[in-house]
Amino acid sequence: MNTTIMLFLLQDGITNGAIYALLGLALVLVFAVTRVILIPQGEFVTYGALTYASLASGQMPGTAKLALAMGIGACAFDLFVARKTLHSRLILRSILANIVLPAIVLALTIYFAAQKPPVAVCIALSLVIVAMIGLYLYRIAFQPLAHTSVLVLLIASVGVHLALQGLGLLFFGAEGQRGPAVLSGAFTAGSLRFTGQSLTVYGITIAFIVGLWLFFGLTLYGKALRATAVNRLGARLAGIRTTLSGQIAFLLASVIGALSGIMIVPITTLYYDSGFLIGLKGFVAAIIGGLVSYPLTAGAAVFVGIVEAFSSFYASNYKEVIVFMLLIPVLLLRSLAAPAVEEEKD
Amino acid sequence: MSALLSVTDAHVAYGKVEAVRSVGLEVGENEIVTIVGANGAGKTTLLSAIMGILPLKGRVAFAGQDLARLDIEDRVAMGLGLVPEHRELFVTMNVEDNLELGAFRIERSKARASIEQVYALFPRLKERRKQLAGTLSGGEQQMLAMGRALMGAPKLLMLDEPSLGLAPIIVADIFRIITELRASGVSVLLVEQNAQAALKIADHAYVMELGEFVLSGKASDIAANERVAASYLGFQHEAASAL
Numbered sequence: 001m002n003t004t005i006m007l008f009l010l011q012d013g014i015t016n017g018a019i020y021a022l023l024g025l026a027l028v029l030v031f032a033v034t035r036v037i038l039i040p041q042g043e044f045v046t047y048g049a050l051t052y053a054s055l056a057s058g059q060m061p062g063t064a065k066l067a068l069a070m071g072i073g074a075c076a077f078d079l080f081v082a083r084k085t086l087h088s089r090l091i092l093r094s095i096l097a098n099i100v101l102p103a104i105v106l107a108l109t110i111y112f113a114a115q116k117p118p119v120a121v122c123i124a125l126s127l128v129i130v131a132m133i134g135l136y137l138y139r140i141a142f143q144p145l146a147h148t149s150v151l152v153l154l155i156a157s158v159g160v161h162l163a164l165q166g167l168g169l170l171f172f173g174a175e176g177q178r179g180p181a182v183l184s185g186a187f188t189a190g191s192l193r194f195t196g197q198s199l200t201v202y203g204i205t206i207a208f209i210v211g212l213w214l215f216f217g218l219t220l221y222g223k224a225l226r227a228t229a230v231n232r233l234g235a236r237l238a239g240i241r242t243t244l245s246g247q248i249a250f251l252l253a254s255v256i257g258a259l260s261g262i263m264i265v266p267i268t269t270l271y272y273d274s275g276f277l278i279g280l281k282g283f284v285a286a287i288i289g290g291l292v293s294y295p296l297t298a299g300a301a302v303f304v305g306i307v308e309a310f311s312s313f314y315a316s317n318y319k320e321v322i323v324f325m326l327l328i329p330v331l332l333l334r335s336l337a338a339p340a341v342e343e344e345k346d
Numbered sequence: 347m348s349a350l351l352s353v354t355d356a357h358v359a360y361g362k363v364e365a366v367r368s369v370g371l372e373v374g375e376n377e378i379v380t381i382v383g384a385n386g387a388g389k390t391t392l393l394s395a396i397m398g399i400l401p402l403k404g405r406v407a408f409a410g411q412d413l414a415r416l417d418i419e420d421r422v423a424m425g426l427g428l429v430p431e432h433r434e435l436f437v438t439m440n441v442e443d444n445l446e447l448g449a450f451r452i453e454r455s456k457a458r459a460s461i462e463q464v465y466a467l468f469p470r471l472k473e474r475r476k477q478l479a480g481t482l483s484g485g486e487q488q489m490l491a492m493g494r495a496l497m498g499a500p501k502l503l504m505l506d507e508p509s510l511g512l513a514p515i516i517v518a519d520i521f522r523i524i525t526e527l528r529a530s531g532v533s534v535l536l537v538e539q540n541a542q543a544a545l546k547i548a549d550h551a552y553v554m555e556l557g558e559f560v561l562s563g564k565a566s567d568i569a570a571n572e573r574v575a576a577s578y579l580g581f582q583h584e585a586a587s588a589l
Contacts, residue, residue: 084415220446223443224447227447230438230439231436233399235436236418237397237428237434237495238447238450239422239423239450241417241419
């Protein structure tokens with residue numbers, strides 16, 4: 001192996017690692033706040049990527065309709081729960097957020113899909129659509145189970161993953177798609193070639209990590225999210241609704257997922273089920289971070305990306321095997337280092 | 347004038363075991379009411395149920411409104427605050443963030459004013475405002491828990507064993523602050539094992555045994571009651587009168 005190949009693999013690994021880092025951070029966030037191990041994170045990636053690619057090629061993505069359907073479901077849940085204390089303001093707010101908003105987005109999507117919109121519009125629409133799906137998903141699948149055990153939430157999470165993957169096949173078909181680069185062009189530095197797309201990935205990842213850091217460190221809602229993660233009862237006693245924290249966490253996770261998808265789809269062809277494997281690599285990083293540590297997760301994600309790049313060079317048939325094998329020593333070490341943790345009661 | 351908090355015929359059960367049976371109590375405005383009783387009498391259970399953490403059978407009204415359908419968060423927004431026995435602080439966050447979050451439901455401009463009031467009440471918290479809550483001493487954590495609850499501008503603050511595990515000098519401090527709260531218009535419902543100290547500052551008192559109230563009345567009368575003195579005040583009472 002010469003230096004050029006090594007540098008190239010390193011660059012490739014860091015690009016992928018940056019995306020795994022975002023996904024890993026989203027997983028840690030959602031788990032800390034809601035105790036949900038977010039397996040459908042991968043579907044957010046696929047939905048974001050394929051919605052973007054469909055729009056860019058002038059096709060109507062089915063996800064916009066799904067968002068409206070899920071919004072109607074979420075609204076029905078809201079009304080059912082509030083049936084005894086029907087405040088007109090609450091009903092109006094629920095209808096606005098769950099039905100009117102996705103209906104407007106659906107109308108915009110239909111309007112723009114017909115005329116091959118510019119990249120920025122495709123990105124914005126894809127992000128909004130997937131963000132709404134994430135928000136309604138929490139309302140429909142996880143909020144009613146919020147008080148149950150981690151295991152029940154995990155089972156729901158697997159169910160949601162399977163359902164969304166099936167819907168993905170329905171909406172986007174079995175064919176893979178690619179999207180246009182967010183930033184085209186490239187430049188070379190020495191023997192390395194940097195494409196605009198890979199620079200976009202670095203830039204957006206760093207911007208997002210800094211943004212999250214500021215959000216959690218400085219804003220009241222960010223702090224409320226951390227508070228819920230640290231002490232659920234304490235947060236409730238301070239008047240912070242667990243459901244509000246859950247909604248913010250899912251919103252962030254779905255936006256992060258969709259954004260990752262939009263960044264990957266110009267580099268690799270994505271299929272309706274590709275997201276799962278990508279999400280799992282974020283999961284490997286999150287596990288290395290113990291599902292609690294954000295910096296450790298981000299670091300581990302870059303490591304996972306680099307290991308993947310090198311193993312695809314040396315033993316491409318086994319690249320997934322090698323990446324997932326990383327988990328075994330980590331889990332062994334963790335089980336030795338930390339005593340068994342009992343599930344939090346609340 | 348109707349009471350600020352009124353509980354009628356309350357039952358709280360853990361599965362089939364009834365921890366609180368047919369309890370009724372009232373807390374008026376500008377009043378300190380204490381519930382004394384031995385460990386396991388059901389005092390903490392009752393407070394948790396009033397706050398909405400545990401399901402309660404019976405009627406709880408606060409400021410004239412029935413609380414039955416309201417979540418913990420709604421009760422907080424109405425002006426009911428609880429400082430739980432285990433304090434439930436955000437241990438990985440600093441003192442100031444803990445306090446700021448206590449005012450989550452309050453307007454930002456008012457929150458800034460109330461943080462200064464809390465610092466005036468607990469100067470120690472101001473000194474430690476950038477320190478992580480988990481690294482504070484037990485007494486400081488208790489102050490922080492009370493401060494966080496006060497940030498929500500409660501009309502009634504429920505305190506569960508605020509003196510538990512604290513040094514006597516800090517306990518005295520905390521009881522002094524409770525009387526200051528009453529002076530500033532906050533009612534207090536105080537659950538204490540340290541019956542003597544609680545009865546000294548309270549206006550009204552209830553004695554709880556095995557999930558039921560066995561005695562109630564003016565705090566000074568309860569403190570003078572022989573049965574109470576024998577069961578809960580014991581040597582403390584003699585020691586205190588010897589001082």
